[in-house]
Amino acid sequence: MAIRTRMSGNEALAEAIRQINPDVMPAFPITPSTEIPQFVSTMVANGEVDTEFIPVESEHSSMSAAIGASAAGARTLTATSSAGLAYMWEVVYVAASSRLPIVMAVVNRGLTGPLNINAEHSDSMGARDSGWIQIYAENNQEAYDNMLQAYRIAEHEQVHLPVMICQDGFITSHAVENISLLEDEPVKKFVGEYEPQHYLLKEEEAMAVGPYAVSNYCMEAKKAQAEAMIRSKQVILDVAKDYEQLSGRSYGFYEGYRLEDADYAVVAIGSVCGTTKDAIDRLREKGVKAGLLKVRVFRPFPGEEFAEALRGCKAVAIMDRAESYSGQGGPLGAELMAAMYRAKVQAEAVNIMYGLSGRDVRVEDIEKVYADLQDMAENGKTFAQYPYLGLRE
Amino acid sequence: MGETTFNFKEIQGREERLVPGHRMCAGCGGTIAVRNVLKALHPGDKAVIGNATGCLEVSSYTYPYSSYEDSYIHSAFENAGATLSGVETAYKALKKKGKVGAEYKFITFGGDGGTYDIGLQSLSGAMERGHDMVYVCYDNGAYMNTGIQRSSATPSFADTTTTPAGKYSVGKTQTRKDLATIMAAHNIPYVAQTTYIGNMKDLYVKAEKAIYTPGGAFLNIMAPCPRGWRYEAPDLVDICKSAVETCYWPLFEVIDGKWILNYEPRKKLPIEDFLKRQGRFKHLFKPENEHYIAEFQQEVDRRWEELKLRCEM
Numbered sequence: 179m180a181i182r183t184r185m186s187g188n189e190a191l192a193e194a195i196r197q198i199n200p201d202v203m204p205a206f207p208i209t210p211s212t213e214i215p216q217f218v219s220t221m222v223a224n225g226e227v228d229t230e231f232i233p234v235e236s237e238h239s240s241m242s243a244a245i246g247a248s249a250a251g252a253r254t255l256t257a258t259s260s261a262g263l264a265y266m267w268e269v270v271y272v273a274a275s276s277r278l279p280i281v282m283a284v285v286n287r288g289l290t291g292p293l294n295i296n297a298e299h300s301d302s303m304g305a306r307d308s309g310w311i312q313i314y315a316e317n318n319q320e321a322y323d324n325m326l327q328a329y330r331i332a333e334h335e336q337v338h339l340p341v342m343i344c345q346d347g348f349i350t351s352h353a354v355e356n357i358s359l360l361e362d363e364p365v366k367k368f369v370g371e372y373e374p375q376h377y378l379l380k381e382e383e384a385m386a387v388g389p390y391a392v393s394n395y396c397m398e399a400k401k402a403q404a405e406a407m408i409r410s411k412q413v414i415l416d417v418a419k420d421y422e423q424l425s426g427r428s429y430g431f432y433e434g435y436r437l438e439d440a441d442y443a444v445v446a447i448g449s450v451c452g453t454t455k456d457a458i459d460r461l462r463e464k465g466v467k468a469g470l471l472k473v474r475v476f477r478p479f480p481g482e483e484f485a486e487a488l489r490g491c492k493a494v495a496i497m498d499r500a501e502s503y504s505g506q507g508g509p510l511g512a513e514l515m516a517a518m519y520r521a522k523v524q525a526e527a528v529n530i531m532y533g534l535s536g537r538d539v540r541v542e543d544i545e546k547v548y549a550d551l552q553d554m555a556e557n558g559k560t561f562a563q564y565p566y567l568g569l570r571e
Numbered sequence: 572m573g574e575t576t577f578n579f580k581e582i583q584g585r586e587e588r589l590v591p592g593h594r595m596c597a598g599c600g601g602t603i604a605v606r607n608v609l610k611a612l613h614p615g616d617k618a619v620i621g622n623a624t625g626c627l628e629v630s631s632y633t634y635p636y637s638s639y640e641d642s643y644i645h646s647a648f649e650n651a652g653a654t655l656s657g658v659e660t661a662y663k664a665l666k667k668k669g670k671v672g673a674e675y676k677f678i679t680f681g682g683d684g685g686t687y688d689i690g691l692q693s694l695s696g697a698m699e700r701g702h703d704m705v706y707v708c709y710d711n712g713a714y715m716n717t718g719i720q721r722s723s724a725t726p727s728f729a730d731t732t733t734t735p736a737g738k739y740s741v742g743k744t745q746t747r748k749d750l751a752t753i754m755a756a757h758n759i760p761y762v763a764q765t766t767y768i769g770n771m772k773d774l775y776v777k778a779e780k781a782i783y784t785p786g787g788a789f790l791n792i793m794a795p796c797p798r799g800w801r802y803e804a805p806d807l808v809d810i811c812k813s814a815v816e817t818c819y820w821p822l823f824e825v826i827d828g829k830w831i832l833n834y835e836p837r838k839k840l841p842i843e844d845f846l847k848r849q850g851r852f853k854h855l856f857k858p859e860n861e862h863y864i865a866e867f868q869q870e871v872d873r874r875w876e877e878l879k880l881r882c883e884m
Contacts, residue, residue, distance in 0.1 A: 201664040204657060230664040232656065235696030239653035242693065245646045246657025250619070251671075252664050254657075272646045378619050378642040379662055381673045388645035389634035 180425075181359040187350040190318040190357055191257075191283050191343070192217035194325035196227055197365040200281075201252035201372075204232035204243035208262035209295045210347040211285035215257055229255075237262035241269040241282075248278040249387045251377030253329065256280065259347060260287035263301045267308075273340045274309025275403060276387055279332035280340040282310070283325065286448065286499075287347040288535045296536020297346040299447060303500040303509045309403055311341040311410055312477040316433075316451045319357050320474075321345040323427055326360070329369055330417045336409045346449040348536065360425060368424050407478045414475055431480035433472040434487055436462060440469025442551040443488055443525075445514060446497040447473045450532065450539050457544035468548050473510065481517025488518065493526040493551035497567075499533045507531070507564035526554045532567035543568050575776045582775060585610055586640070588618070593638040594630040598804025600767065600794030600811075601627050604709040605680055607771050608790070609641075611778035612676060617641065619662075621655035621679030623690055624648035626716040627709070649689035652697035652706055655679040659702045676782050677704035683724035684714040687750050698757045698787040705781045705788045708750065711796035719799040723748040726819075727870065728863050729851045731799070736854040741863055746870055751791045755825040759787040762825040766793035767811045773822055773833060780824075793820045801850025813845045818875040823882065832882040839875075842868045 185193065191214055195203075205215035221227045232247075234240045240256050248254040258266065263284060273280050288298030302312060311331060315321040324343045332341045345351055376385050391399060411431075418429040435455050437443060444454050451472040461468040471487055488494055496515070498508025506512060511529030518527065530547060533539050547567065553559040588609035595602045605627065612618055618641045622628045628645045631638040646654045655677050665671040681690055686708040694706055713731050714720040720733040727746050730736040734743040755762045761784040763777040774792065781788035795802065795810050802810060814820035817840045822833040843864060846852040855864050 201668070202657065202660050204653075204660075228664070228667060230660045230667075232660050232700065234653060234656075235692060235699070238650060239656075239693050239696050242646055242650035242653035243657030243660065246621075246644060246654040246659075247661040247664075248657075249644050250658040250661035250665070252661035254661075269647055269650065276646070378644060378658060379665060379671050379675060380642075381617070381671065384640065384642045386632055386637040386639060386643040388628075389632045389637075390629040390645075391634035395634050 179361060181361065182356070183359060184354050184356050185318060186352050186354050187315070187318040187321045187345045188213040188285065188352065189217065190322040191325055191345070193359060194322050195255060196221055197360070197362050198326070198329065198369050199227045200229050200255040202230050202232065202244070202247035203255045204234045204240045204247070205256050206234050206237045206240045206258070206262060208237070208259045210287055210351045211257045211259040211262070211283065213351070214283055214285070237265040238269060241266040241273060244280045245269060245273050245276060245278060248273070248280045249276065249378050251374050251379050253372040254280045255283070257283035257285070259285045260301045261290055263305060264289055267305070270305055270308045270310065272388070275399065277338040277403070277406070278340060279329065279338055281325070281328040281332055282340065282342050284342045284344045285347050285351045286344055294535040295347070297349050297449070298499050298534055298536065300500040302342055302344050305342070306477055306509060309339065309407065310477060311339055311407070311414070313341065313343055313475055314447045314473060315343070315345040315350065316449060316472060317350055318355050321350060322357060322359065323421065323425065323429065326365060326369065327417045327421050327429070329372070330420070331410060331413050333372060334413045337406055337413050339406055339410060344448070349449040364424055368420065411478050411480065429474060431475045431483050432487065433474060435470040435472065437469035437471055437487060439467055441467040441492045441555070442548050443469045443471055443491045443494045444497060444544065444547060445471045445473065445484070445488070445494060445510065447476065447510065448499065450497065450499070453539055453541055454544050456541045457548065460541065461545065461548055466548060466552070476510070479513050479517070481513065482521060484514055485517045485521035485523045488525060489521070489523045491525040492555035493528070495547045495551055496527060496529045497532050498529060501531065501534065511564065528554065528561050529564040530567050531564060537568055539568060575779045577772050577775060579770050582610055585614055588612065588640045589631070590638050590640060592636065594633060595626065596797055598797040598802070598807050599626070600711060600796060600807060601682070601709045603767055604707060604792045604794050607774050608678065608707055608778040611775055611782055616676055617673050618676045618678055619644065619655070619658050621645070621651050621658065621677070623651035623679070623681035623685030625682040625685055627680060627682065629716065648685050650693045651679045651681045651685060651690055652694035655704050656697040656700065656702040659704050677702070678707060678782065679704065680707045680709060682715065683708060683710040683712060683722050687724045687748050688722050695757065698754065698759050698789065701759070701786050703785055703787070705790060707790045707792060709792050709794035711794050711799060713796070713799045715796045715799045724750070727867055728855055730854060731851070741854060741860055742851070749874070751789070754789040757787070758828060759789065760784050760827055761788040764791045764821065764823055766814060766820055766822070767808065768815060768822070777824065799851065802848060806848060810845070810848050813840065813848060816840045817842050817845045817871065819845050819871055821875065821878055823878060830881040832879065832884060835884070842871050
């Protein structure tokens with residue numbers, strides 16, 4: 179029986195964590211993810227979970243302790259945002275290359291410059307090449323659902339990679355919305371017991387983790403890691419299928435919203451997709467064939483699937499909530515346009531920068547994006563540079 | 572824990588936990604630390620060994636060969652404390668669930684670069700949280716793995732590649748950081764300082780106490796480096812002895828906050844005895860630099876008197 183209630187994104191994640199009952203969680207407070215370790219600490223204090231919480235002195239130590247705990251054979255979790263993720267950087271790579279199935283709840287917030295605490299994707303986008311699987315949520319429900327699927331993907335024998343479960347800071351993490359939760363027992367059954375094959379504390383055999391590898395061996399290790407990332411695509415889909423059986427909610431690499439017959443598509447990640455769906459409904463009433471491709475999985479990057487879903491569109495707006503300072507746009511824009519080129523998907527495309535440092539995005543802003551797409555397709559409108567949405571003139 | 576007994580033959584007869592074949596230099600103090608600390612593990616007890624990036628790591632776990640009989644983990648340079656604290660916490664969690672039954676001990680090794688400098692925060696955090704683990708610093712007084720750059724453990728006037736002695740320089744201008752005191756200020760149950768003396772009894776006894784005292788323990792081991800200190804491999808023993816006899820490297824313990832001096836030389840030797848054995852101090856023996864030796868001596872004396880006060884002597 180589903181449990182219908184209302185809670186914030188952080189509360190939803192904490193509820194998922196309670197049901198998963200991980201073995202070890204090191205974490206360090208940083209806005210807006212702070213509530214997650216707070217909630218878990220409270221659960222520990224009340225005996226609701228068996229988790230050993232480590233109140234580390236920094237995020238670098240948070241990920242380092244997570245590496246130690248996971249290598250030792252414990253199901254391990256951490257949470258962070260923004261500068262915290264940036265501070266972990268070095269060891270974020272170590273976690274992935276050590277093939278440790280750690281799960282990290284990332285509550286997306288911009289990186290400093292100027293200091294700001296609001297929603298942006300520059301933190302996790304900066305870690306996009308670190309070897310972690312990245313799954314993004316539009317709302318609290320998806321954050322909860324993604325979290326419950328995370329360990330099944332990370333720990334899968336074909337994968338053995340860490341997973342980031344991302345949601346937008348404040349907009350999702352702090353806003354209270356309706357949600358449908360699962361009962362504890364079916365969740366526990368779905369997630370399963372963690373039974374690693376090799377780990378430091380395996381009594382029958384010693385194990386060594388984290389070698390120095392000379393050039394003769396290192397490249398093969400990286401290729402093996404890349405292969406695991408590619409294999410994770412099927413696992414992500416398989417786990418989603420199982421999860422649908424359990425929850426009735428279906429997930430894939432992306433969600434298409436009125437996309438099938440769309441002339442004009444927005445491609446976006448996270449909470450802005452809700453706003454976009456509203457704009458689409460309004461435009462459809464006016465006869466504009468607007469649609470959305472909401473990216474759920476960014477790593478591995480399902481470029482072929484995304485491009486295929488956009489085939490037939492006249493114009494596409496790729497929305498980035500993270501600057502890359504390349505002078506060409508953002509990370510989603512760069513990767514998706516490359517994928518469209520390879521797939522020979524010939525739609526007009528523009529990469530739009532939006533919502534940086536929590537800049538609000540209204541339905542009207544998105545309507546304007548669709549109007550520009552129409553203008554591009556019908557009148558050949560071009561953009562001198564990648565535009566910023568809602569910028570103060 | 573009870574009084575440590577030292578049976579030289581029995582201990583030396585124990586199976587090696589750091590096995591031959593590693594790639595450390597002849598005359599290296601680092602491997603002596605690892606080998607002898609691990610000898611203090613009681614036969615039959617299991618261990619997970621941690622390691623900061625450094626000479627030891629790149630030379631003892633070069634893929635696909637590990638020199639360790641026990642489980643071993645390295646993740647980065649500055650996080651040996653945090654990494655092993657994660658392993659130790661996983662042990663607690665898995666033990667609670669009945670997934671691990673055996674007794675495990677947790678020992679991590681870092682050089683002075685990974686301990687005094689870049690890893691100080693991680694070490695401090697792990698010790699403050701009270702994990703049941705031992706952090707062993709093998710202190711060779713510079714970043715040897717990257718080619719002998721100064722660290723905060725480098726003694727004054729040492730010639731290193733970032734504090735070179737030259738026409739306008741006499742080497743490092745600052746004094747050594749006193750890490751053992753910093754660790755004692757964490758109020759952990761056991762802190763000790765040692766080096767390689769005689770039949771290694773001092774090192775063995777301290778390692779055993781560190782490993783078998785519940786809670787956090789810190790062991791600072793002076794571990795000479797033939798490349799950085801510039802000595803011939805067989806001279807290592809004499810250098811260590813000289814460090815203790817000149818009171819440059821006193822042997823002491825801090826047990827539950829109580830400072831104990833383990834050895835007081837009958838006749839304290841002048842610091843020249845320690846300095847003259849090492850190429851890194853060669854420039855101090857030019858006639859125009861002799862006053863720097865006097866300065867060095869003053870600092871050694873000051874610290875020695877301070878230590879004796881702490882030890883209520």
